[in-house]
Amino acid sequence: MTRVLTEDMGMIVGLIAKFNSEDLHLRLTALDQATFSQVTKRDTISTAVPERQFLKELGRLCDKDTNGMLMFGTSANLTGQGQQFRVEDIETSVRESVDLIVDYGLQRWHTYGRGDVNFDVENMEVMRMGAGYEIFWDRMLRWFPHLLYEAGVELDDDAEYGVLQC
Known part of the structure; x- marks a missing residue:
């Protein structure tokens, strides 16, 4: 499902899944508590699976370096300040605290004015109706209805962008 949505269908989606707190990945153990x-x-972590090849390759290179750091990002905002869509709109304190900024300019999802869809893969539940939710909704119903059915889940309508229940 993840590969189909992100690679074959070119979506970005935040996937929420459980991690083993008794046997943490080395990169997670290296993080400070904050x-x-x-x-x-x-016991969950959300991972935004990138849709663009550059970010996939950057992630692959980070994985290859066993002493490397985890790569965090995407939202680039101070809590409560809202999503930023241009590098120049990101607060100076945020820009100065990161190691790398990738400036793609505006992307197709900026028109929504919100972050990406966050989806709990274990419970098949949308945790946040984000940018492109109507596309996510359509693709899940079209290609993965059996997964939703097995979980006893129905995807909700997005009142803001008017997904039509069919």
Whole structure:
């Protein structure tokens, strides 16, 4: 499902899944407690699976370096300040705290004015109706209805962007 949505269909989606707190990945054990608590919630972590080849390759290179760091990002905003869509709109303190900024300019999802869809893969539940939700909704119903059915889940309508229930 993840590969089909992100690679074959060119979507970005945040996937929420459980991690093993008894046997953490080495990169997670290297995080200080403050960072760890910001990127996890109870026993879950969300990973934005990138749609663009550059970010996929950057992730692959980070994985290849066993001493390397985890790559965090995407939102680039201060809590409560909203999503930023241009590098020049990101608060100076945020820009100065990162190691790398990739400036693609505006992307197709900026028109929504919100982050990406966050989807809990274990419970087949949308945790955040984000940018492109109507596309996610259509693709899940078209290509993966059996997964939703097995989980006893129905995807909700997005009142803001008017996904039509069919």
